[in-house]
Amino acid sequence: xxxxxxxxxxxxxxxxxxxxxxxxxxxxxxxxxxxxxxxxxxxxxxxxxxxxxxxxxxxxxxxxxxxxxxxxxxxxxxxxxxxxxxxxxxxxxxxxxxxxxxxxxxxxxxxxxxxxxxxxxxxxxxxxxxxxxxxxxxxxxxxxxxxxxxxxxxxxxxxxxxxxxxxxxxxxxxxxxxxxxxxxxxxxxxxxxxxxxxxxxxxxxxxxxxxxxxxxxxxxxxxxxxxxxxxxxxxxxx
Amino acid sequence: xxxxxxxxxxxxxxxxxxxxxxxxxxxxxxxxxxxxxxxxxxxxxxxxxxxxxxxxxxxxxxxxxxxxxxxxxxxxxxxxxxxxxxxxxxxxxxxxxxxxxxxxxxxxxxxxxxxxxxxxxxxxxxxxxxxxxxxxxxxxxxxxxxxxxxxxxxxxxxxxxxxxxxxxxxxxxxxxxxxxxxxxxxxxxxxxxxxxxxxxxxxxxxxxxxxxxxxxxxxxxxxxxxxxxxxxxxxxxxxxxxxxxxxxxxxxxxxxxxxxxxxxxxxxxxxxxxxxxxxxxxxxxxxxxxxxxxxxxxxxxxxxxxxxxxxxxxxxxxxxxxxxxxxxxxxxxxxxxxxxxxxxxxxxxxx
Numbered sequence: 001x002x003x004x005x006x007x008x009x010x011x012x013x014x015x016x017x018x019x020x021x022x023x024x025x026x027x028x029x030x031x032x033x034x035x036x037x038x039x040x041x042x043x044x045x046x047x048x049x050x051x052x053x054x055x056x057x058x059x060x061x062x063x064x065x066x067x068x069x070x071x072x073x074x075x076x077x078x079x080x081x082x083x084x085x086x087x088x089x090x091x092x093x094x095x096x097x098x099x100x101x102x103x104x105x106x107x108x109x110x111x112x113x114x115x116x117x118x119x120x121x122x123x124x125x126x127x128x129x130x131x132x133x134x135x136x137x138x139x140x141x142x143x144x145x146x147x148x149x150x151x152x153x154x155x156x157x158x159x160x161x162x163x164x165x166x167x168x169x170x171x172x173x174x175x176x177x178x179x180x181x182x183x184x185x186x187x188x189x190x191x192x193x194x195x196x197x198x199x200x201x202x203x204x205x206x207x208x209x210x211x212x213x214x215x216x217x218x219x220x221x222x223x224x225x226x227x228x229x230x231x232x233x234x235x236x237x238x
Numbered sequence: 239x240x241x242x243x244x245x246x247x248x249x250x251x252x253x254x255x256x257x258x259x260x261x262x263x264x265x266x267x268x269x270x271x272x273x274x275x276x277x278x279x280x281x282x283x284x285x286x287x288x289x290x291x292x293x294x295x296x297x298x299x300x301x302x303x304x305x306x307x308x309x310x311x312x313x314x315x316x317x318x319x320x321x322x323x324x325x326x327x328x329x330x331x332x333x334x335x336x337x338x339x340x341x342x343x344x345x346x347x348x349x350x351x352x353x354x355x356x357x358x359x360x361x362x363x364x365x366x367x368x369x370x371x372x373x374x375x376x377x378x379x380x381x382x383x384x385x386x387x388x389x390x391x392x393x394x395x396x397x398x399x400x401x402x403x404x405x406x407x408x409x410x411x412x413x414x415x416x417x418x419x420x421x422x423x424x425x426x427x428x429x430x431x432x433x434x435x436x437x438x439x440x441x442x443x444x445x446x447x448x449x450x451x452x453x454x455x456x457x458x459x460x461x462x463x464x465x466x467x468x469x470x471x472x473x474x475x476x477x478x479x480x481x482x483x484x485x486x487x488x489x490x491x492x493x494x495x496x497x498x499x500x501x502x503x504x505x506x507x508x509x510x511x512x513x514x515x516x517x518x519x520x521x522x523x524x525x526x527x528x529x530x531x532x533x534x535x536x537x538x539x540x541x542x543x544x545x546x547x548x549x550x551x552x553x554x555x556x557x558x559x560x561x562x563x564x565x566x567x568x569x570x571x572x573x574x575x576x577x578x579x580x581x582x583x584x585x586x587x588x589x
Binding site: 078082088089090092095096098099100102103105106107108110111112115116118119120121122123124125126128129131132133134135136137138139140141142143149153156157159160162179180181182212213214 | 252254255256301302305308309311312313319320322323324325328329340342343344345346347349350353357360361363364365366380381384385386387388389390439440441442443444445446447448455456459463574575576577
């Protein structure tokens with residue numbers, strides 16, 4: 001089964017951007033830049049962006065870039081587009097922030113807004129409401145931030161005609177500094193837009209496919225992580 | 239089946255700061271050493287599970303299982319922080335059954351385990367796996383309890399799904415394990431099928447992250463897609479296991495959705511949350527298991543706590559068990575993030 005990659009968006013330590021802008025791409029360790037909800041085509045910001053926790057801001061921003069890169073950011077009617085994201089830490093940093101509000105005054109000051117973002121899929125709902133996306137969406141909690149599980153599951157959804165257009169990606173903020181968890185995946189969010197058919201005037205980056213064993217390929221060459229996929233897409237473009 | 243409720247005063251943590259003091263807790267559930275309470279629950283679950291083929295693919299589902307260890311750590315009590323990572327719990331289960339087929343953990347709020355079932359069925363349909371172990375679990379913690387209280391979503395009295403006097407939800411804890419196989423694998427393993435997963439679908443409201451779309455558009459989409467997948471007409475469905483949380487908006491949205499899809503048909507619609515609470519990420523898996531039992535026995539459970547029907551629930555919801563005539567049931571769940579999931583469960587494997 002194969003489908004086309006038509007859009008790429010990211011925010012990483014190396015910066016933020018989209019494939020067609022020729023923005024420099026790098027997924028590496030360090031601190032993420034400030035994440036703003038400012039739309040790129042005007043001065044407006046995404047609805048209720050300021051209420052989001054940092055993990056959600058990161059994911060929504062990267063999704064916005066991927067949709068824009070694919071030319072699918074503008075909409076009038078809701079669309080059957082799904083989102084699958086892989087994450088290592090999920091919203092653990094938000095969990096800690098929220099529980100700190102519970103510990104004050106024995107729960108009297110528990111913050112309802114923060115609690116809303118203690119589910120790692122909340123931002124998928126936020127992105128869906130901003131961009132009118134009604135397709136399947138869920139989070140895969142992974143041990144690494146390779147993102148292969150999200151790419152594979154997105155291709156599976158397309159293969160089974162559950163959705164013809166899918167966003168797949170990764171999302172992780174920095175490991176909470178005072179939380180004793182092993183591992184330190186490079187923080188950042190990357191999303192790719194995957195489309196079964198090319199009905200629009202969009203030049204794809206290439207073909208993404210999955211074999212019967214679940215291995216994922218870009219232009220028939222196996223990829224082991226989403227950042228390698230993005231690099232190959234950008235190389236294929238130039 | 240008796241319509242009794244397991245929703246009782248919480249003893250696990252202080253509730254005097256909250257607008258509710260009740261939940262459906264497993265009474266003697268405890269953390270062992272530095273591990274989360276969820277391990278105790280899983281150990282009990284697995285006693286009754288029986289053998290699992292080692293080549294099974296594992297799909298786990300939960301929202302916040304293991305978050306009790308974050309609570310303990312913040313209070314300076316030794317605990318394994320890794321239990322807060324849902325992939326860690328998935329690893330534990332994989333090792334417990336010596337599974338070699340790989341796996342993944344799915345998180346999608348209260349639809350987590352329904353989506354796990356859907357993904358499991360998809361992997362079998364794609365030929366990627368012959369056997370899938372679905373394992374879902376969630377526990378009652380102050381973390382979650384305080385959050386729903388802060389959102390004013392919790393009922394101070396045992397919840398009353400689809401009742402016009404309902405006051406909100408109560409959380410509960412629970413776990414379920416379901417083993418999915420294709421027919422060849424089931425034959426090879428000499429397992430008699432309990433039922434079949436015939437249709438499934440997931441959608442998003444694209445409206446709001448906590449409030450459901452009041453026109454039911456998201457849930458309607460999921461139900462219609464699941465029906466299409468199952469190749470069954472609407473009138474083949476003989477009962478609905480609703481999400482039925484007991485919140486004003488969820489229950490209204492579901493009634494609107496069911497009416498849109500099934501029109502004026504009168505068939506049993508039930509919610510188990512008045513009995514076992516809202517088990518969050520485990521809800522869909524537990525409810526699917528109950529649907530299997532319901533279809534096999536031709537009877538569905540009562541909706542505990544239900545008394546005076548909300549408009550639109552008349553003749554559908556009952557506080558008595560209801561006989562069903564048919565082979566197919568619909569089970570739905572909706573949750574934060576605007577997610578909706580629907581599965582259609584049948585009596586046996588169709589040719």
